[in-house]
Amino acid sequence: MSLAITTNLTPQQNWLERLGAGHIILAVALVLYPLVASDFFLTQIGGYSLIFGMLGLSLMLLAGYGGMVSLAQITVAGISAYAIAILGNNNSNILGFGWPWWLAVPFAVLAAALASALIGWISVRTEGIYTIMITLAIATATYYFAQQNYAIFNGHSGYAGIRAPAFWGIGWRDARPFYYLCLGLAVLSYAAVLYGSRSTFGMTLQAIRDNPRRMRALGYHVTAHKVFAWLLAGVIAGLAGVLLVWFNGRVSPGTIGVDAAIDVLIIAVIGGLRHPIGPFLGAVVVVLMQTFAIDIVGAERFNTLIGMVFLVIVFVSPDGILGLWGRIKPHLAQESLRPGQ
DSSP states (O other), X not given: OHHHHHHHHSOOOOHXXXXXXXXXXXXXXHHHHHHHOOHHIIIIIIIHHHHHHHHHHHHXXXXXXXXXXXXXXXXHHHHHHHHHHHHXXXXXXXXXXXXXXXXXXXXXXXXXXXXXXXXXXHHTTOOTHHHHHHHHHHHHHHHHHHHHOOSSSOTTTOXXXXXXXXXXXXXXXXXXXXXXXXXXXXXXXXXXXXXXXXXXXXXXHHHHHHOHHHHHHTTOOHHHHHHHHHHHHHHHHHHHHHHHHHHHSEEOGGGGSHHHHHHHHHHHHHHOSSSTHHHHHHHHHHHHHHHHHHHXXXXXXXXXXXXXXXXXXXXXXXXXXXXXXXXXXXXXXXXXHSTTO
């Protein structure tokens, strides 16, 4: 009885309290960022980080909540990017059916999601290093298939001359509109993953990650849940692929190479796999390093510098930047409780 009274007296949180101060401050900062940033920082840093953050988010959904580490997320994004080039317009004189963007984009994302579900169905019965190896093999095979196929993928050259659409009187290729487009889709993907992780499906997926045998004994269809997670991750990677081909204006086998696949893994690991914000933090660090490391150590050694930063972060905090913040935060809280602080 007393428990019932206590429960009834528990104050209900409004939507601002549920959103949290951190999310509100971050959202305001990201919305106001174009007021102080140049076009270069809007697109090359802001937009590019959000795109790779979405790719890392799709990997985080699989690895963090499902325990399935994939090296094929850039492959899924590449399928979406190639679909935009083939279904829409390009200047390579190969294919290019001229579909409007509002028809090509849903088909591209659907193709990416179905391809991701197929990859998941192939690899879902494996665990750990075997899942990594299977997805790496799929990514490598797709790269060479695209490079050697001229009828569909235009071989090594790929497709160029792909432009973001203009509608509602806005040219979405311009720096500020493109940044807000990336921000809108990134926020939508982030909110969907965060909400999904707290849903019945998300909790079930995490329980399957921790003990699949017990969940199977309880009557849950483990394989179906894992494949559905791959499908959802494919939707996010597909959206990132659309933004990536609009950002670069082209897509080629180099876009879906093994180097790019490893970059996505590095982004997710540096940021942390315990929360959806982690991949976006990792993307900012990696994009800044890729952009400015050449100026610091030269073109021949910038990959070495990126590798050393990656090793330092992983050595200091195996959980990435999120793990590092988790260690610092209690000390900051204790400092604030001291008298006179």
